[in-house]
Amino acid sequence: MTAAAIPAAPVRARRPWVVHSILPGFGLSLGITLAYLGAIVVLPLIALALRPWELGLSGVWHELASPRVAKAFRLSFGLSALAALVNAPLGLLIAWTLTRYRFVGRRVLDALVDLPFALPTAVAGIALTAIYAPTGPLGRVAAQFGIKTAYSPLGIFIALVFIGLPFVVRALQPVLQDLDAEVEEAATTLGANAFQRAFRVILPALAPALVSGVSLAFARAVGEYGSVVFIAGNLPGKTEIAPLLIVIKLEQYDYAGAAAVGLAMVAVSFGSLVAINALQLRLAKRGRA
Amino acid sequence: MTAVGTPARETRLPGAAPLLVLASALVMAALVLLPLLVVFGDAFAKGVPKYLAAIADPDAVSAVKLTLLVAAIAVPLNAVFGVAAAWCIAKFDFRGKGALLTLIDLPFSMSPVVSGLVWVLLFGAQGWFGDWLIEHDVKIIFATTGLVLATILVTFPFVARELIPLMQDQGSDEEAAALTLGASGFTTFVRITLPNIRWALLYGVLLCNARAMGEFGAVSVVSGHIRGLTTTLPLHVEVLYNDYDFVGAFAAASLLASLGLVTLVLKTGLEWRHSGELSANRRH
Numbered sequence: 001m002t003a004a005a006i007p008a009a010p011v012r013a014r015r016p017w018v019v020h021s022i023l024p025g026f027g028l029s030l031g032i033t034l035a036y037l038g039a040i041v042v043l044p045l046i047a048l049a050l051r052p053w054e055l056g057l058s059g060v061w062h063e064l065a066s067p068r069v070a071k072a073f074r075l076s077f078g079l080s081a082l083a084a085l086v087n088a089p090l091g092l093l094i095a096w097t098l099t100r101y102r103f104v105g106r107r108v109l110d111a112l113v114d115l116p117f118a119l120p121t122a123v124a125g126i127a128l129t130a131i132y133a134p135t136g137p138l139g140r141v142a143a144q145f146g147i148k149t150a151y152s153p154l155g156i157f158i159a160l161v162f163i164g165l166p167f168v169v170r171a172l173q174p175v176l177q178d179l180d181a182e183v184e185e186a187a188t189t190l191g192a193n194a195f196q197r198a199f200r201v202i203l204p205a206l207a208p209a210l211v212s213g214v215s216l217a218f219a220r221a222v223g224e225y226g227s228v229v230f231i232a233g234n235l236p237g238k239t240e241i242a243p244l245l246i247v248i249k250l251e252q253y254d255y256a257g258a259a260a261v262g263l264a265m266v267a268v269s270f271g272s273l274v275a276i277n278a279l280q281l282r283l284a285k286r287g288r289a
Numbered sequence: 290m291t292a293v294g295t296p297a298r299e300t301r302l303p304g305a306a307p308l309l310v311l312a313s314a315l316v317m318a319a320l321v322l323l324p325l326l327v328v329f330g331d332a333f334a335k336g337v338p339k340y341l342a343a344i345a346d347p348d349a350v351s352a353v354k355l356t357l358l359v360a361a362i363a364v365p366l367n368a369v370f371g372v373a374a375a376w377c378i379a380k381f382d383f384r385g386k387g388a389l390l391t392l393i394d395l396p397f398s399m400s401p402v403v404s405g406l407v408w409v410l411l412f413g414a415q416g417w418f419g420d421w422l423i424e425h426d427v428k429i430i431f432a433t434t435g436l437v438l439a440t441i442l443v444t445f446p447f448v449a450r451e452l453i454p455l456m457q458d459q460g461s462d463e464e465a466a467a468l469t470l471g472a473s474g475f476t477t478f479v480r481i482t483l484p485n486i487r488w489a490l491l492y493g494v495l496l497c498n499a500r501a502m503g504e505f506g507a508v509s510v511v512s513g514h515i516r517g518l519t520t521t522l523p524l525h526v527e528v529l530y531n532d533y534d535f536v537g538a539f540a541a542a543s544l545l546a547s548l549g550l551v552t553l554v555l556k557t558g559l560e561w562r563h564s565g566e567l568s569a570n571r572r573h
Contacts (some may be wrong), residue, residue: 111554119324
């Protein structure tokens, strides 16, 4: 045997690019995937990433720091965060009810949770506007107390709560379902009251899922357009959301400006997803410890 | 979803149960159910004849046709891509898989408006290929092609995301057995893989289709809102609403809401009957 004839070094030095398999079709399926991904996602994103810089670095900064854009960003991110945070207790309540109690109509209620996903955004948008307009069923009530709902930041907030609720409920449900009853029982035996059980036993176990649900709701809310644009009123600097600015800039053929706003939105939502993933890992570790 | 079936256990706080159930029901009714009721209520506000007239309006009919056309192109393309992507990611081990998965998921974290914007940056009048397109008299933006591209980008991950975790769970033992016994690759795929993933594939296609037909933000950017030509049904809703034709807008919206309801019923049915054959990590 001449072992030296076949050098072992290259095999050991690097993991092969693809592990050999008996199954066929790797080249074909990867080829289709890469070609389609390249044409539909990568090429358009390259255009988005490059286009703003024709304004120059200072031009892009000028664009993003202009009062109108800065205000729209503050409004979009602020209200999205607020709506996602409000969805935490709401989602917890609904997920808890759906997993812990048996009642008539539970399955219907469970299916209804997905309605904000199922209803096209434009439909949700005009329906919410009709409800919260000064003449609408709930808007009229609020108006009697002097509260303006539609065409105000409060209206945007309501639409964002609507669109984010399923994310939180659906993130919590499986965890609540799997939560070990023995842990709660042990806590009870050791003298923990309901309050202590909720805050020292159940909530820490739910924390990673809750963070995940809230962050998904937030990410969705930041980019949301259809369900918000009708109820917002779209007053520049007051009720104008960031995605709407892109539309307005495109209508003025300001491609670079629109791309700058779009790129900033993608960067921030991608960055926050990465940050939240890290937070979630830490919470999961602590929950297990 | 995962939570159907009987609840794991009863609570030890009997007094709180009715209150919490009532609170949940109230939140859901006011926040989620009311918008649905308002759509149908306002659509029929001026009576059935007005509703029917709004549905039969030529612009509404062409909007429905355009919506069906766009979905008929976008959904099969994304389904084929989803199967191909799931096949290479779930059945093979290769480098860069993580990056590939991230890229596939990326469209979900993009604003729909951005998903429309990128196509304008490429094919708009002042886009990268704008001059070439004008020279050769090809219209993409403000035309059906643009609507299709925007819809494809928005619904890109639906099928792939449904299939990848399921096919990873299923492994490739059955396919390997078939191949060893002499079946061709194609036969193996059609007789072994497809039956294994059919419910998940249907589930992904269902969600992909609902989103494709209901998409608003992305198509609104590339459409130009040319009545009867480039207005899909959601855009038709917007045009009528902005014209203060509320019966017309809500009548068109009622069609879309019905689509959403049918999707919801089919989706819930699939979850109840075939939960074992659907992947667990669903969010959209």
